[in-house]
């Protein structure tokens with residue numbers, strides 16, 4: 261008697277407490293996700309410094325390199341360099357946002373102003389590629405920049421690829437280094453006299469910097485990959 265009644269009591273309990281059980285399940289699920297994220301983050305090195313000469317000296321707690329531990333899959337550090345966004349013929353207007361060289365003459369507008377970018381001259385329709393992995397955070401048009409694609413390349417580096425046409429990506433898209441973002445055009449209204457070119461801006465911590473070290477492949481990130 262008792263044993264046959266038990267299941268029906270149990271199922272009635274479940275039916276009457278669906279909301280409570282769902283809530284408990286949700287709490288457990290969220291806890292599991294938070295735990296998983298926390299554990300994953302702990303395993304990810306947050307070392308921004310690409311040059312590590314003596315990791316053991318820098319971190320007193322790190323007495324044993326992971327290579328010696330057979331349970332930890334061995335990792336190796338590699339440098340991944342930024343790459344040129346276009347196969348450019350020449351640099352038109354250079355980056356001119358510094359104390360020594362503040363202004364540049366813009367022939368089209370017949371005025372002097374800072375040019376916080378570089379203009380990489382190429383052929384109309386040439387591919388404009390992502391210099392590094394990232395996330396597209398804006399695609400749009402302004403009178404000064406023409407059509408543009410803005411990519412967050414991580415570590416507070418944001419690049420805007422402007423004076424382009426036929427944008428190939430949408431806001432929110434994830435891009436890999438070398439992915440085609442758009443094509444070289446003449447859409448920046450105040451720079452059309454320069455001919456087809458990519459107007460490239462790079463912000464680091466929200467401040468404009470000379471993009472050429474990125475274009476020339478002098479900037480890199482050190483990442484860890486499986487050995």
Ligand SMILES: [Zn+2]
Pocket residue numbers: 353375377378379451459460
């Ligand atoms: Zn420009």
